[in-house]
Every structure is written in structure tokens, then in C-alpha cells.
Amino acid sequence: MNIANSLKNIFASTNFNKLKFDPRRTLIKQAKVALNEGNLIVEFHDETEAYPSVWLRDNCTCPECFHNDSHSRAINWDKFDVGVSPISVDVNKDKLEIKWSDNHRSIFTEDWLRNRSFEGSKQAKYLEENYRPKKILWDGTEFTKILKTYSYREVMTKDEILYCFLKDLAIYGVVLLKDAPMDPSANSKLSQKIAFVRETHYGKEYVITSKPGTNNYAYLSSLLQQHTDLPYYEYNPGVVFLHYVVQTESEGGQNLLTDGFFVAEKMRREMKEHFELLSTVHVNWSDYGTEDFVKFCNIFRTPVISLDSFSEIASVRYSIPQRDSFFSVPLEKVTSWYHALKEFTKLLDKHCAKFKVESGNILVFDNTRLTHGRVQYNDTKGNQRYLVGNYMDWDEIYSKMRILKNEMQEKQQT
Amino acid sequence: MNIANSLKNIFASTNFNKLKFDPRRTLIKQAKVALNEGNLIVEFHDETEAYPSVWLRDNCTCPECFHNDSHSRAINWDKFDVGVSPISVDVNKDKLEIKWSDNHRSIFTEDWLRNRSFEGSKQAKYLEENYRPKKILWDGTEFTKILKTYSYREVMTKDEILYCFLKDLAIYGVVLLKDAPMDPSANSKLSQKIAFVRETHYGKEYVITSKPGTNNYAYLSSLLQQHTDLPYYEYNPGVVFLHYVVQTESEGGQNLLTDGFFVAEKMRREMKEHFELLSTVHVNWSDYGTEDFVKFCNIFRTPVISLDSFSEIASVRYSIPQRDSFFSVPLEKVTSWYHALKEFTKLLDKHCAKFKVESGNILVFDNTRLTHGRVQYNDTKGNQRYLVGNYMDWDEIYSKMRILKNEMQEKQQT
Structure with a gap:
């Protein structure tokens, strides 16, 4: 699936925050919130990716939400709002800063985001390289x-x-x-x-x-x-x-x-x-x-x-x-x-x-x-x-x- | 499934060996071979069971076919004929003796056969008692x-x-x-x-x-x-x-x-x-x-x-x-x-x-x-x-x- 193409319709029909883009100080061009699908669209200098808002909030990497020593999510899910949405999104060089409807703030780096692409072929590549290599069957x-x-x-x-x-x-x-x-x-x-x-x-x-x-x-x-x-x-x-x-x-x-x-x-x-x-x-x-x-x-x-x-x-x-x-x-x-x-x-x-x-x-x-x-x-x-x-x-x-x-x-x- | 009832049609349309029944010397009443379905029908004094011929041959309990020390099947399956069929079936007290189309002879006891019924409710009972007990879910x-x-x-x-x-x-x-x-x-x-x-x-x-x-x-x-x-x-x-x-x-x-x-x-x-x-x-x-x-x-x-x-x-x-x-x-x-x-x-x-x-x-x-x-x-x-x-x-x-x-x-x- 080519995300950039498939999201054209969403962009056409949605109000989203367009963020100013200064090529001298940022690697992420802009971030748009396509709220009707619940996804945040991020334009990198070479490609566009979509990230579900709830997934971003769930994977906030701040010390309150993520326990670094154990590499573990620390969010209390009894209180977690799956309807959470971004109120504002700021781009700062290679970082994305999101203010959420639950008053929390999250910062994601470009590397972190790119590694976690939801594009099918990239996910397949990630899995083959990091999960299990593909078996080659033989006669x-x-x-x-x-x-x-x-x-x-x-x-x-x-x-x-x-x-x-x-x-x-x-x-x-x-x-x-x-x-x-x-x-x-x-x-x-x-x-x-x-x-x-x-x-x-x-x-x-x-x-x-x-x-x-x-x-x-x-x-x-x-x-x-x-x-x-x-x-x-x-x-x-x-x-x-x-x-x-x-x-x-x-x-x-x-x-x-x-x-x-x-x-x-x-x-x-x-x-x-x-x-x-x-x-x-x-x-x-x-x-x-x-x-x-x-x-x-x-x-x-x-x-x-x-x-x-x-x-x-x-x-x-x-x-x-x-x-x-x-x-x-x-x-x-x-x-x-x-x-x-x-x-x-x-x-x-x-x-x-x-x-x-x-x-x-x-x-x-x-x-x-x-x-x-x-x-x-x-x-x-x-x-x-x-x-x-x-x-x-x-x-x-x-x-x-x-x-x-x-x-x-x-x-x-x- | 009531096997006795469901097999009436098979009996009606099939040639099978009817064996003489002497109630003084046998516990198994008779064995009938319903070859059109590949099953051997065994009438015990109180009920009727059906056993697939190929399964019986595969599970022959003689020392050549079954290794007692390891409780393991010893049949060489490279040579095993899945089209095998009984040529004759003899009832002797609580034992069934089968002569097979591959020239082998097998003897099965009534207990052995009854324990391995193919009747659904009996299989379920066997599994619950011998495999894993049924879970009881709770609030x-x-x-x-x-x-x-x-x-x-x-x-x-x-x-x-x-x-x-x-x-x-x-x-x-x-x-x-x-x-x-x-x-x-x-x-x-x-x-x-x-x-x-x-x-x-x-x-x-x-x-x-x-x-x-x-x-x-x-x-x-x-x-x-x-x-x-x-x-x-x-x-x-x-x-x-x-x-x-x-x-x-x-x-x-x-x-x-x-x-x-x-x-x-x-x-x-x-x-x-x-x-x-x-x-x-x-x-x-x-x-x-x-x-x-x-x-x-x-x-x-x-x-x-x-x-x-x-x-x-x-x-x-x-x-x-x-x-x-x-x-x-x-x-x-x-x-x-x-x-x-x-x-x-x-x-x-x-x-x-x-x-x-x-x-x-x-x-x-x-x-x-x-x-x-x-x-x-x-x-x-x-x-x-x-x-x-x-x-x-x-x-x-x-x-x-x-x-x-x-x-x-x-x-x-x-």
C-alpha cells in the first residue's frame, strides 16, 4: 500500500493542522492530523507515513509512560483513553511534539517513527530482519x-x-x-x-x-x-x-x-x-x-x-x-x-x-x-x-x- | 451418533461375513465386515461398534507390529497398505481374530476394542478422563x-x-x-x-x-x-x-x-x-x-x-x-x-x-x-x-x- 496515495482522499476531506516548514531547521517536513481516520500523517523529506493517534499516545516514550530500565510501557491502562487525540502537533528539527487531549505531551524522534512504519513492505522487512528470518524450503x-x-x-x-x-x-x-x-x-x-x-x-x-x-x-x-x-x-x-x-x-x-x-x-x-x-x-x-x-x-x-x-x-x-x-x-x-x-x-x-x-x-x-x-x-x-x-x-x-x-x-x- | 442405527443402511446394502454366535462361549456376539465403508462392525452383547479396517490393521497388537517395552507401534509404514481389508473374521470368546489381505493375522480383545470406541460421546468421555479435564470458567x-x-x-x-x-x-x-x-x-x-x-x-x-x-x-x-x-x-x-x-x-x-x-x-x-x-x-x-x-x-x-x-x-x-x-x-x-x-x-x-x-x-x-x-x-x-x-x-x-x-x-x- 502506498500510504501517500491512499491518504489523498483523507487530506481532501479533512481539516488538519498544517505546520510551517522551514527546510533549514527540520528533517520532518510537516505533520498533519487526519482526524477522521484517527491517524497522524507525517511528511518526511522523502516520504509520507501515517501513524494511528492512539498508538502514538500508547507508545509515548517519556519517563512517566515508559520505564527505560526494563524497556517497558508504564502507562496505567485502566485509565488510558483509547479515544485520545492530538490537540496540536509541533515539528522541531527531527522531533515531533504532540499535545494530547488528555493533557499529556509526547515527543517522538524521526528515527523512532521511521523504524515503526505502518507501511506493509517496511513491516515485512522489519520482521524478517528482527523477528525471524524467512525459511527456505528444500527438496x-x-x-x-x-x-x-x-x-x-x-x-x-x-x-x-x-x-x-x-x-x-x-x-x-x-x-x-x-x-x-x-x-x-x-x-x-x-x-x-x-x-x-x-x-x-x-x-x-x-x-x-x-x-x-x-x-x-x-x-x-x-x-x-x-x-x-x-x-x-x-x-x-x-x-x-x-x-x-x-x-x-x-x-x-x-x-x-x-x-x-x-x-x-x-x-x-x-x-x-x-x-x-x-x-x-x-x-x-x-x-x-x-x-x-x-x-x-x-x-x-x-x-x-x-x-x-x-x-x-x-x-x-x-x-x-x-x-x-x-x-x-x-x-x-x-x-x-x-x-x-x-x-x-x-x-x-x-x-x-x-x-x-x-x-x-x-x-x-x-x-x-x-x-x-x-x-x-x-x-x-x-x-x-x-x-x-x-x-x-x-x-x-x-x-x-x-x-x-x-x-x-x-x-x-x- | 448412534452407530447401530446409522449403519442399518450399510448392512442392508452390503455383503458381510455373518459369524455364528454361541452365547455360552463368547462375549462378542458377532463381527460383520461392512466393506463398502471400510469399517468392521462388531456386535457386543449390549451394543454395536464400528471400527475402520485400516485403523485395526495399523493398531495390530502382535509383537511384530507393536513393541511392548516402549508401548510403540513397530509397523514399517513405508510398506504399509492403507487399502488393507479383512479376509475373514473369527470370534473366540472375548477375542476377535482377523485375517488380513496382506496375509497378517491380528487378535483384538473385547476390552481393547471397547476402550477405543469411535462413538463421539465415548471418545469425549475418554478424552475428559484421560487427556485433560474440562475447564470450569469463573467470574x-x-x-x-x-x-x-x-x-x-x-x-x-x-x-x-x-x-x-x-x-x-x-x-x-x-x-x-x-x-x-x-x-x-x-x-x-x-x-x-x-x-x-x-x-x-x-x-x-x-x-x-x-x-x-x-x-x-x-x-x-x-x-x-x-x-x-x-x-x-x-x-x-x-x-x-x-x-x-x-x-x-x-x-x-x-x-x-x-x-x-x-x-x-x-x-x-x-x-x-x-x-x-x-x-x-x-x-x-x-x-x-x-x-x-x-x-x-x-x-x-x-x-x-x-x-x-x-x-x-x-x-x-x-x-x-x-x-x-x-x-x-x-x-x-x-x-x-x-x-x-x-x-x-x-x-x-x-x-x-x-x-x-x-x-x-x-x-x-x-x-x-x-x-x-x-x-x-x-x-x-x-x-x-x-x-x-x-x-x-x-x-x-x-x-x-x-x-x-x-x-x-x-x-x-x-
Whole structure:
């Protein structure tokens, strides 16, 4: 939306305060109050922006309205008047001073205002740069191109490298770390470098070796079908760190990895009815058992494909073992849902990347997006596959990315 | 839906295997395969149930298809035929034996089948008893009636009491624990009794006292407007435990608590347009700062009212301080959204419970549902308000409830 154009009609029909403009002493040309829409129109030297009056008043940056130490709004909303309007607007160089109908005065700088544009494309740019980078979805055939490899040591010691590693993880959903120390705590040290480990009923860390009679199907050496971890958690772990302390030397043990978002979007385009079923029919994901003598009994009901309120894909859950036999779904939907799941399974297989992580490397991937699996392998006396895994959540990872980015920008400016 | 009635037409038009019924040796009367709908119809002595064939095959309980140690499905879905159908069905006492078109044989017991009914009301009953209890929403005027009080010592020592405490927490969203030890670790001991603490960038535990120059607005003694904690976390903490080690003796300091789901449902009924805005317009919730020398920069975008895919309310987020001045929303929605938020604020105030937790008590409440606040108070030299808080997530709490319930049922049966 071009605000300048779309507001021509408002200007034509509205009385507003025109402020005198002296190009020698101001960067903001003028501010006009288009009261019929409740917006304040600000003409900068190169463009025009519109800001809702109530939003400006709500975001007054004076010490009474904004608590600087905690970066928090301090306005008492029990008394806040959402019908508030500007009585006068003064432009002073790069500052806008507003006198409000509630007798308050606010001052906004040009930078502050420009950063908070309500123009759609600028908001999108702000979000992509400051909120979350845009994901790039991939087919298994593109895997060698999209897989970025970093040195564990560099990630642990150089903030710029750590930032790039996390950003690639957010964009592609997978990154490989080479040359991690054989120390089984390499994962947890990395997590602490970023923020902290996400605990689950399997603890803060888990060892994956072949354990017959296990409480978890992943602890067997037979084929591990593709799945997402812990789908029975409402708060399903965001990122998996798998440290291959010892990889199998047997012929098997290849990793399988598919971009579940790629597959889900393909299904949305090409198999609309299947997509509809997989994104609306709630599955009872579950896990019952005992870990370290503590029982757990997790159930979470949600579709294979979770959509957010923009109908964007928020999360993919897929697990044959952890799909409960209790399927609390209307009878008439069951068979068609199974056909949809079968097609999804075929797509996961078709668009899968197959590779083999080497001993000493750490495979890091987005557990809310990618499915992972493993081909059957065989342990021998001299070679027992030994992995250490742990989780982190995206809240912490995105937070760290923003901090690192801000610090790098500050460095550049000094 | 009455399955027996609705299937009359299917029976009328379908060829199925009628099995001989001998009332002396069987509990299942007969099994009929209504192949046109892909369902197997089972007549028990008192009622008729329908089970989708593909679901039965998928949930075969034989050791080849189901891994008992991990309670997990072991079927290789790459090879699974969703078009599978029964070739023959035999009834043997309380067991059903099916021979499948893929040459497999499955045996299902009557109990197993009955528990997994596809009849809507039975599924609803199963979910309420085994998944999550139904929430009972409340107005502030009902608070003294709905607030259940438990003894900390009893909750810590008697599993039946712990279960009732957690169930009331799930149903009403708030419970009070009396007579906790003055030990500041009372909260974390309770969390460990249930499962484990939820960590955030504020650590595993936080102390709330009046701290001028704080990094968090909650650490001031002035009015703390109602809010939910950490709305800027995608995984917003499920439950808050607030241990009042020392309550203020000043006149102020009263607790404010409102059932956000009650308010949201009221708004859905009475102010449809406001509800629409608050449940679709994404707010940038945020928190920037430093805790224990570690920086954080959390942002999460989601509406005040989050709906699940059934349009049920999943979570309420509300916080004046943690609502970012960056508001990435189309200009034309802003002013009407502010009016909706104001009405929501008024409702939170109108339906609020006001009370004062005594020293030594622990207030426990659902942070995804209730808003909480506090009236201004004054510390004196001899009386400094001192609270210890921590979080747990609902995944762990529901899991513990199921375990406790199962154990109690097992005890009753022995």
C-alpha cells in the first residue's frame, strides 16, 4: 500500500493542522492530523507515513509512560483513553511534539517513527530482519547445496560464526558441525553458549545406543523410520543436537532427513483434500514409560500439520511409533485420513536426503519442521554406535540471534 | 451418533461375513465386515461398534507390529497398505481374530476394542478422563467458591492429594497451598515432586522484591497491572508458582486474578467484532534486557487470544509492559484493535478477584489462562515483601496427573 496515495482522499476531506516548514531547521517536513481516520500523517523529506493517534499516545516514550530500565510501557491502562487525540502537533528539527487531549505531551524522534512504519513492505522487512528470518524450503536432491557446515571450535569462539550457524539453522532447518571434541558434553557446552538446554522427561541429555528392551523405539538398531521427536509434547522441542561420538562402521546407519514444511507445502498445492485432513484431524500423540525410575504419560492432541492463524505451517509432527491407538476422530474421517497420511509418508520418503554423519560431528536440526530417521545398522564389539542428544527451544535461539546481530551492528558502528 | 442405527443402511446394502454366535462361549456376539465403508462392525452383547479396517490393521497388537517395552507401534509404514481389508473374521470368546489381505493375522480383545470406541460421546468421555479435564470458567465474584485450598505438606506426602491439587489447577486455573515451609526452595521441591521446573531467561527461579532500577516491571512496588507472564515466549510458561515467603503488612499488595478464558468467552458472545480482532491481530510481545549478566531479546508474535484449530481458546496473553511499540499490523486495523483491547482490559477489571495471599502460602495458577496483578504496596525496614516464583509447563503436569490417576486405580483394583 502506498500510504501517500491512499491518504489523498483523507487530506481532501479533512481539516488538519498544517505546520510551517522551514527546510533549514527540520528533517520532518510537516505533520498533519487526519482526524477522521484517527491517524497522524507525517511528511518526511522523502516520504509520507501515517501513524494511528492512539498508538502514538500508547507508545509515548517519556519517563512517566515508559520505564527505560526494563524497556517497558508504564502507562496505567485502566485509565488510558483509547479515544485520545492530538490537540496540536509541533515539528522541531527531527522531533515531533504532540499535545494530547488528555493533557499529556509526547515527543517522538524521526528515527523512532521511521523504524515503526505502518507501511506493509517496511513491516515485512522489519520482521524478517528482527523477528525471524524467512525459511527456505528444500527438496532432498538439494541437500548437499543447502547443508552448511561449520567448525565446532569456531562456533564456540567467534560470535559472528555462531550467528551465521544459528541463522542457517533457522533458514534451512539443518546445519552440520564438524570436529566437535569427543567429550560427550560437547552438546551441552554448545547449548550453554547459546542459552540453556530444554529439559524433557528424558532428561537434559540422552544417550542413543542400541539397547534391546528399551523404553524408546529410537534405542534400537533396526530401521528407525522418519519421525519428529516428542510429538506428544504440546511444547515439542524446537531443535535437536545429535553428537555422533561414535558412528557405526557397519554398512548401514545412514541418516534420513526430510524438510516436512517442503512436503506439507507440496501437499497443500497438489493434494488439497489430503492437506485439509492432515492439518485439521487431531492425532493423539503419546508416550508412556519410565525414565530413570520416573514414570511419564504424555498425550498431546494436534494435527500432523499445525497451522498458525495466517494458515502458515507452524509445525509438523510425524511419528509412527508415538501415534496412539486411541484415535479420537469421527469414524467417517478415519479411512480418508489414513490415505492422506500414507501420501504424506510417501512424500517424506521421496523428498528425503540420505547421508551419513561422521564420528565427531554434530547434526543440528529443527524438530518442529524436519523429519529424521536412520537406516538399520549393526554394532560390533569394537564399534558401538554412540550418540549424545539434547534439545533447545526456538525462543532461546531466536533471542540469541537478535543479541548477536545487535552486538555485531554495534561493533560495526564503533 | 448412534452407530447401530446409522449403519442399518450399510448392512442392508452390503455383503458381510455373518459369524455364528454361541452365547455360552463368547462375549462378542458377532463381527460383520461392512466393506463398502471400510469399517468392521462388531456386535457386543449390549451394543454395536464400528471400527475402520485400516485403523485395526495399523493398531495390530502382535509383537511384530507393536513393541511392548516402549508401548510403540513397530509397523514399517513405508510398506504399509492403507487399502488393507479383512479376509475373514473369527470370534473366540472375548477375542476377535482377523485375517488380513496382506496375509497378517491380528487378535483384538473385547476390552481393547471397547476402550477405543469411535462413538463421539465415548471418545469425549475418554478424552475428559484421560487427556485433560474440562475447564470450569469463573467470574471474580465466584472466586471464594472455586478457590480450593490444600496443605503443602499433604500435597508433598499424599499422592491422592497431589492428584486433586493438580486436577483443580487444571479445572479452575488456580489453587492455594497453605502452610508451606519458610524455606525459599519450597516451590522447587514441589516442582520436583511433580516433574521438573521450566527454565526461562529469568532462570529456574526468581525472587520478587521491590528493586528500583530493575530489568523487569514486576520488580517494583507500584501498581502491577494485570498481565500474563512471559507472553513473548512462543512456549509461554504453563503454570506460575508464587511462594509468599514474606507478604507485605502495608495496606496494599492485594492480589488481582482474572480468568482470561471467562473474559474471552464473554467477549466472543457479546462483542463479536472485538473478539475477532483480539483473536486474529498479531501483537509483537517482547522483552529486552540482561539477567545474571546474560542478555536476552525475546519477541513472539501472536494474538491476545490464541485459538486452536477447533476455534477453542488455547491461550490468553495480556501485558501492557511487554507489548512492543513495533506493531506489525495493517494501519486500518490499529485503532479498532485498540478499542477491542480497551474493552478486554475493562472486562479483566470487572471480572477480577481481589484477595491477599498470606505469608507462607503458595499461589499456583495457569499462566496460559489467568491474568494476575497486584495493588501498590510499601516496604518498611521491618517488613520487606519477598516472593519466590518459578514455572512448570502443562505437558509435565498433565503427565503427572495421568500417572497418579493410573496408580490410584491400580491400588483400588488390588
